Amino acid sequence: MAASGSQPLLAVRDxxxxxxxxxxxxxxxxxxxxxxxxxxxxxxxxxxxxxxxxIIYGEIRPTSGEVIYEGRRVLFRGPWEAIRAGxxxxxxxxxxxxxxxxxxxxxxxxxxxxxxxxxxxxxARRLAEEYGxxxxxxxxxxDLPAGIQQRVEIVKALLxxxxxxxxxxxxxxxxxxxxxxxxxxxxGLREKGVAILxxxxxxxxxxxxxxxxxxMRRGRVVATLPAKKATVDQLxxxxxxxxxxxxxxxxxxxxxxGERGAALRVExxxxxxxxxxxxxxxxxxxxxxxxxGVTGVAGNGQDELVEAIVGVLPxxxxxxxxxxxxxxxxxTWVRYRxxxxxxxxxxxxxxxxxxxxxxxxALGLLGAGKLRGPFIDWGWVxxxxxxxxxxxxxxxxxxxxxxxHLSGGNQQKLALARILAxxxxxxxxxxxxxxxDIATTRIVHSILAEMRSRGMAILLVSSDLDEVLQLSDRVxxxxxxxxxxxxxxxxxxxxxxGRLMGxxx
Amino acid sequence: xxxxIISLLVVATRSSVPLILASVGEVVTExxxxxxxxxxxFMLLAGVVAAVVDYATGSPLLGLLAGAGVxxxxxxxxxxxxxxLKANQIVLGIGxxxxxxxxxxxxxxxxxGNPGQSAPLPTIPPIRIDGYFTTPMFLAAIAIALAAHYIxxxxxxxxxxxxxxxxxxxxxxxxxxxxxxxTLVTAVAGILHGLAGAYLVVDYIxxxxxxxxxxxxxxxxxxxxxxxxxxxxxxxxxxxxGLAEATALNLQAILGVPALSDLLNTLPYIAALVxxxxxxxxxxxxxxxxxxxxxx
Ligand SMILES: Nc1ncnc2c1ncn2[C@@H]1O[C@H](COP(=O)(O)OP(=O)(O)OP(=O)(O)O)[C@@H](O)[C@H]1O
Ligand SMILES: [Mg+2]
Numbered sequence: 001m002a003a004s005g006s007q008p009l010l011a012v013r014d015x016x017x018x019x020x021x022x023x024x025x026x027x028x029x030x031x032x033x034x035x036x037x038x039x040x041x042x043x044x045x046x047x048x049x050x051x052x053x054x055i056i057y058g059e060i061r062p063t064s065g066e067v068i069y070e071g072r073r074v075l076f077r078g079p080w081e082a083i084r085a086g087x088x089x090x091x092x093x094x095x096x097x098x099x100x101x102x103x104x105x106x107x108x109x110x111x112x113x114x115x116x117x118x119x120x121x122x123x124a125r126r127l128a129e130e131y132g133x134x135x136x137x138x139x140x141x142x143d144l145p146a147g148i149q150q151r152v153e154i155v156k157a158l159l160x161x162x163x164x165x166x167x168x169x170x171x172x173x174x175x176x177x178x179x180x181x182x183x184x185x186x187x188g189l190r191e192k193g194v195a196i197l198x199x200x201x202x203x204x205x206x207x208x209x210x211x212x213x214x215x216m217r218r219g220r221v222v223a224t225l226p227a228k229k230a231t232v233d234q235l236x237x238x239x240x241x242x243x244x245x246x247x248x249x250x251x252x253x254x255x256x257x258g259e260r261g262a263a264l265r266v267e268x269x270x271x272x273x274x275x276x277x278x279x280x281x282x283x284x285x286x287x288x289x290x291x292x293g294v295t296g297v298a299g300n301g302q303d304e305l306v307e308a309i310v311g312v313l314p315x316x317x318x319x320x321x322x323x324x325x326x327x328x329x330x331x332t333w334v335r336y337r338x339x340x341x342x343x344x345x346x347x348x349x350x351x352x353x354x355x356x357x358x359x360x361x362a363l364g365l366l367g368a369g370k371l372r373g374p375f376i377d378w379g380w381v382x383x384x385x386x387x388x389x390x391x392x393x394x395x396x397x398x399x400x401x402x403x404x405h406l407s408g409g410n411q412q413k414l415a416l417a418r419i420l421a422x423x424x425x426x427x428x429x430x431x432x433x434x435x436x437d438i439a440t441t442r443i444v445h446s447i448l449a450e451m452r453s454r455g456m457a458i459l460l461v462s463s464d465l466d467e468v469l470q471l472s473d474r475v476x477x478x479x480x481x482x483x484x485x486x487x488x489x490x491x492x493x494x495x496x497x498g499r500l501m502g503x504x505x
Numbered sequence: 506x507x508x509x510i511i512s513l514l515v516v517a518t519r520s521s522v523p524l525i526l527a528s529v530g531e532v533v534t535e536x537x538x539x540x541x542x543x544x545x546x547f548m549l550l551a552g553v554v555a556a557v558v559d560y561a562t563g564s565p566l567l568g569l570l571a572g573a574g575v576x577x578x579x580x581x582x583x584x585x586x587x588x589x590l591k592a593n594q595i596v597l598g599i600g601x602x603x604x605x606x607x608x609x610x611x612x613x614x615x616x617x618g619n620p621g622q623s624a625p626l627p628t629i630p631p632i633r634i635d636g637y638f639t640t641p642m643f644l645a646a647i648a649i650a651l652a653a654h655y656i657x658x659x660x661x662x663x664x665x666x667x668x669x670x671x672x673x674x675x676x677x678x679x680x681x682x683x684x685x686x687x688t689l690v691t692a693v694a695g696i697l698h699g700l701a702g703a704y705l706v707v708d709y710i711x712x713x714x715x716x717x718x719x720x721x722x723x724x725x726x727x728x729x730x731x732x733x734x735x736x737x738x739x740x741x742x743x744x745x746x747g748l749a750e751a752t753a754l755n756l757q758a759i760l761g762v763p764a765l766s767d768l769l770n771t772l773p774y775i776a777a778l779v780x781x782x783x784x785x786x787x788x789x790x791x792x793x794x795x796x797x798x799x800x801x
Contacts, residue, residue, distance in 0.1 A: 019801055059677060060801050080680040095678030099671040099792060104664055105679065111661035112680035 576699015
């Protein structure tokens with residue numbers, strides 16, 4: 001760990017970053033990173049964490065201030081220079097070329113490090129083995145679930161041992177087991193003297209993996225403290241400042257789920273994706289006013305289950321009944337009109353990034369058959385937008401700006417506002433709080449709880465165990481395409497969940 | 506009959522050269538994510554400069570080199586404006602086409618005092634094989650197409666280029682100098698476009714005329730789609746369309762129906778349409794083609 005008085009391996013001094021649109025993302029940030037130390041950077045959405053990382057990695061240039069590496073002032077002209085200097089970054093939104101195979105991505109990265117294709121792939125295989133990652137090297141990246149993409153990212157970053165490793169919210173998409181594996185990797189690198197910059201907004205991770213923690217708020221450093229001594233409450237207060245943290249909704253009491261018939265019923269469902277049977281006989285039921293949580297290690301069939309229910313993937317066997325009607329062979333739009341809504345795991349999928357909030361809402365209404373053509377009553381759409389934007393507290397400058405300019409949290413709130421406006425009866429939500437800070441996460445949880453108490457049937461598919469246990473009336477665990485257990489949340493123990501998710505039932 | 510077919514096949518080696526050069530260049534450019542619809546203008550400007558140099562020095566080879574140089578400079582401009590300055594690539598291309606036509610006519614007027622055509626110019630000596638004449642440029646074009654294919658499929662440089670066109674953000678994060686690479690690729694492809702234009706003047710036609718390119722730049726663009734962004738298929742398609750051109754010329758000579766050549770010139774477009782319809786989803790453009798890559 002950081003020997004006091006020793007030189008930092010990497011430091012930033014008085015960094016200021018003003019984006020071309022005038023957003024001040026960093027407002028005078030100075031930090032040190034020691035060899036053999038895990039420095040956690042904690043902050044809410046929009047605090048400037050990713051901006052800081054991108055500057056160190058040479059991807060964008062600071063407006064002013066400097067980066068000092070190995071005692072020298074550096075200004076990397078691009079990631080290629082940072083990579084050569086021994087700095088690696090694992091991005092929050094993965095940075096693999098989707099149209100390429102895993103092997104191509106690794107070969108390309110390896111070539112930056114002076115490795116031949118064969119050397120790079122050999123190194124990757126060795127690392128994958130060492131960490132127990134199963135990686136399909138010949139698969140196209142865009143076909144892989146997020147959890148596996150992340151493993152590719154990790155392996156890729158470690159092809160040649162780095163001196164500095166930046167991880168931007170590495171645990172937001174993966175299961176607790178993967179997190180354990182990741183932490184083992186990080187600890188191993190720390191022993192070898194790698195300086196690690198670990199970005200997160202999960203308070204609990206700070207004490208587990210960190211040596212020092214820096215809290216950022218609105219582009220400034222609020223405090224730097226020893227990670228092991230900081231309490232969760234203390235960090236939360238530093239992170240959100242004066243504002244009050246919204247309460248987590250209480251779910252267990254309500255029990256709105258009556259013994260009415262199931263709104264969504266899946267019977268013995270089988271789904272094949274690219275010749276692989278990803279879902280192998282899943283049966284489940286979601287009743288009105290109930291949240292059924294589905295969790296599991298990424299890549300165990302959750303994505304395929306969801307896509308089959310929504311109608312994006314064809315069904316190989318079994319039956320899907322929506323509000324009493326067999327929709328197994330119906331196209332997606334029919335399901336939407338019947339009252340199904342879908343909140344995909346990636347915000348990029350749920351909103352059309354280049355279109356504005358009004359247009360996005362209109363599209364949602366159109367899909368659900370609530371907006372009649374051929375002429376659009378924009379006044380009505382705007383009224384709906386205003387109503388739900390206020391209800392959910394979406395912060396946006398203008399309903400006419402492309403939604404890509406909204407922060408992640410606001411995009412997710414907008415996507416939820418659209419679902420409320422559409423008034424579906426069944427909602428399939430995937431990782432609804434992925435990448436959101438605690439304040440926003442709690443708001444989203446309250447919205448979901450509210451939807452449930454309005455009688456919506458919600459299938460909540462999430463790899464965030466806390467979230468699933470917190471919100472669900474019942475929790476299903478998926479492994480290898482099967483549901484291995486369905487129980488009430490309090491009937492599980494954490495060890496049991498870990499075992500079930502790992503497949504050792 | 507056999508004799509006619511053989512002679513058509515041989516003439517096609519000459520008529521296909523500009524299509525091979527231009528389409529191979531454009532395949533690689535588009536793989537890098539940049540679209541260049543100004544190929545026609547590149548060819549025309551390179552052609553007129555080649556004509557002047559050839560005329561002044563009496564060396565068609567110097568003319569060819571000059572044409573390559575013009576293509577390189579235009580490519581550098583188009584590449585830098587697209588990749589670094591994030592200009593609209595379509596507008597840029599149209600601009601180059603319009604500008605090139607104007608400059609061509611102006612130079613014709615100035616040098617030869619005729620807005621339509623130049624004087625006849627010295628040409629590159631043909632190769633004679635068993636009584637048939639072809640051009641060394643055909644061999645050069647094939648070599649270039651094969652080299653491009655090798656680079657695109659077997660080298661990390663090719664992987665880097667494709668990554669720029671697929672997903673520039675990820676490419677950059679993987680350590681690729683996206684903007685620089687896009688600029689350079691467009692410039693090098695510009696050399697091929699320039700060679701294509703110069704070849705028309707100092708070899709194929711032996712004269713510069715204001716409409717010498719006759720839409721070949723656009724045909725090259727169609728070939729790119731037709732080939733599904735594959736340089737070998739682009740080579741093959743270029744040869745077939747060169748054959749169509751040779752046939753059209755011959756039929757014209759035999760039948761005396763000039764209109765037929767215009768009709769036959771629409772062949773590549775029809776072929777592209779048909780092929781795209783048949784391949785359906787299989788023809789897949791680079792995901793980021795023509796879109797400016799903006800980092801912040
Ligand atoms: N390319 C960009 N152009 C304009 N503004 C940007 C850009 N990228 C980020 N911002 C803004 O800069 C601020 C800081 O963003 P940054 O991504 O660094 O935050 P973060 O701490 O990583 O947040 P999160 O936890 O959501 O990832 C935010 O207000 C964001 O909207
Ligand atoms: Mg971030």
